[in-house]
Amino acid sequence: MAKPSKKYWEGRSAQRELESQVIADKYLAQMDVKLRESQREILKEIESFYGRYAVDNKISIQDAKRYLTAKEMKDFKNVDLKRFREMSLDGNPEYDKLLNSISYRSRISRLEAVNAHIEITMMELYGGKNGLQEYANTGLAEIYQNSYHKSLYEIAKGGKDISIVGLTDDRMKEVLSYNWSGKEFSDRIWDHQSGALQTIRKEMERSFVSGRSIQQTSKSIMDATDVTRSRVEALVRTEASFFNNQASKDSYDDAEIDEYEILSTLDLRTSEICREQDGKRYKTKDFKPGTNAPPFHVRCRSTTIPWFDESEYTDGEQRQSMDGMVDSQTYEEWYGKNVTGSESNENKEKMIQNRLGDIEQMKKYQTAKVEGAPKSLVAFQNLKYNDEEKYEQLMKAYRKRKK
Numbered sequence: 001m002a003k004p005s006k007k008y009w010e011g012r013s014a015q016r017e018l019e020s021q022v023i024a025d026k027y028l029a030q031m032d033v034k035l036r037e038s039q040r041e042i043l044k045e046i047e048s049f050y051g052r053y054a055v056d057n058k059i060s061i062q063d064a065k066r067y068l069t070a071k072e073m074k075d076f077k078n079v080d081l082k083r084f085r086e087m088s089l090d091g092n093p094e095y096d097k098l099l100n101s102i103s104y105r106s107r108i109s110r111l112e113a114v115n116a117h118i119e120i121t122m123m124e125l126y127g128g129k130n131g132l133q134e135y136a137n138t139g140l141a142e143i144y145q146n147s148y149h150k151s152l153y154e155i156a157k158g159g160k161d162i163s164i165v166g167l168t169d170d171r172m173k174e175v176l177s178y179n180w181s182g183k184e185f186s187d188r189i190w191d192h193q194s195g196a197l198q199t200i201r202k203e204m205e206r207s208f209v210s211g212r213s214i215q216q217t218s219k220s221i222m223d224a225t226d227v228t229r230s231r232v233e234a235l236v237r238t239e240a241s242f243f244n245n246q247a248s249k250d251s252y253d254d255a256e257i258d259e260y261e262i263l264s265t266l267d268l269r270t271s272e273i274c275r276e277q278d279g280k281r282y283k284t285k286d287f288k289p290g291t292n293a294p295p296f297h298v299r300c301r302s303t304t305i306p307w308f309d310e311s312e313y314t315d316g317e318q319r320q321s322m323d324g325m326v327d328s329q330t331y332e333e334w335y336g337k338n339v340t341g342s343e344s345n346e347n348k349e350k351m352i353q354n355r356l357g358d359i360e361q362m363k364k365y366q367t368a369k370v371e372g373a374p375k376s377l378v379a380f381q382n383l384k385y386n387d388e389e390k391y392e393q394l395m396k397a398y399r400k401r402k403k
Contacts, residue, residue: 004158009305013248013263017303020143020244024236027139031132031229031232038125039225042118043218049114050214061208064111076105076113084120095123105223115204119197126193133189136236137176140185140243144175147247155255155306162255178246180289185239192235192317196228234298241295241302248304252284259307260284262294268335274302281307347385358384367403370394 053059068076085100102108126132145167153403156162177184183191203224209216253262264278273296282292289295294302321328351358355377362380365373373393374380384391 002400004154005306008158009154010263011321012150012267012304013305016147016248017152017241017244017301020240021237021340023139023143023146024240024356028233028236029133030130030227031135031236034125034135035134035225035229035232038121039222042225043221045114045117045121046204046217046221049110049302050217053110054214058181059208059212061205064204065109066075066360067107067109069207072107072113076108080113080117095120096126098123111181111204111208115201118200118388122197122200126189131187132232133186135197136185138379139236140239141172141176143240143262144243148251151248151251152254155251155257159255160255173379175243175246178242180242188235188239189232192228192231195231196225199224199227238295238298238300241300245289245294245304249284249287252306255306256286257306257308260287260293260304261307263301264302264307269299271300273297274300277302282371296366300352350385351381355381365394365398368398370397370401 026134031228050057050059053063055063067073071158081103082101098116098119108116124131128134148167152205177186181188189338200221205222206212207220214219249260259281261279261281262274262277264274270278274294277296293304294300296302358381359377362374362377366375366382370389374383383394
């Protein structure tokens with residue numbers, strides 16, 4: 001029986017990558033609901049804080065640092081701490097440590113009290129029942145299992161005689177504790193929690209020092225938590241890439257496949273490192289994510305395929321690209337043929353690569369109320385990269401407004 005061609009393996013690998021991101025989408029949607037709930041809870045707590053202590057809709061840093069009154073302290077310990085202890089995080093060492101440190105304090109400032117509320121909300125968000133870590137672990141386990149079994153199935157379909165290794169609970173625990181980037185996933189997501197909490201605290205203190213109103217403070221906290229949502233998504237998508245590719249690697253081990261090849265996506269968003277890695281072959285025993293295996297960077301879309309040293313594997317091959325089927329080639333070969341020298345494609349690539357900078361530039365023009373400033377990123381980039389004369393007029397109008 002003829003073995004599956006390289007085109008076959010490329011198609012299957014691309015499909016598994018797509019499936020891994022679809023699974024990630026499902027769990028990210030659930031995580032986003034939790035993130036928004038926590039965002040509302042934090043904003044509600046801040047509004048309550050302003051409602052109790054604000055003068056002329058503002059709170060000074062001195063007022064924020066005043067100690068709770070005896071009645072406030074009693075209510076905080078008898079009502080808030082009791083409610084906190086009943087939350088699903090009870091038993092978490094850090095959670096218990098925080099609650100115990102507050103319980104034994106004889107005096108607590110207003111700012112410390114509101115920060116405690118926010119910190120516990122964040123702990124519940126990340127580590128509580130149906131929290132971000134639980135959702136992420138479940139999703140990543142599903143990605144690994146799906147990719148591992150399908151990769152083995154495809155290898156077996158190609159005529160390779162293999163024995164299936166069951167994915168026991170112990171093996172899945174080992175998989176989920178892989179330390180591929182210096183930290184286990186559980187540590188990485190808790191680092192996100194710590195970073196988000198520090199950002200919120202700093203924004204709160206800035207508000208009190210500068211005398212921001214409740215509206216200004218709420219907006220700054222919303223912006224900070226929106227960044228948190230974006231970072232959580234980036235982390236989960238990167239981890240999804242890792243677990244998808246690790247599952248492929250483990251299937252190569254179990255099927256005794258000695259080499260694999262890097263397969264990068266052929267489009268204008270492909271990163272420089274993935275362009276360079278595309279088509280390269282490595283020993284399976286030397287597999288190292290970030291060095292000679294995906295993910296090579298955040299949100300990496302590259303995958304791997306098994307390598308067989310047989311002529312029928314590569315004869316007359318084509319692979320899928322943004323322009324349909326193309327002769328089997330590396331990213332650099334495809335790029336030289338399809339992008340270099342094409343003004344339209346070069347502009348598309350600039351739009352992708354400069355997206356974040358263009359968003360900031362567009363916002364500056366909108367804030368300055370420049371006449372004719374595009375209201376959407378698509379319209380702004382179309383003007384910037386495809387209509388040089390009108391873009392020059394827009395820049396002149398902006399400079400004139402700034403004088």
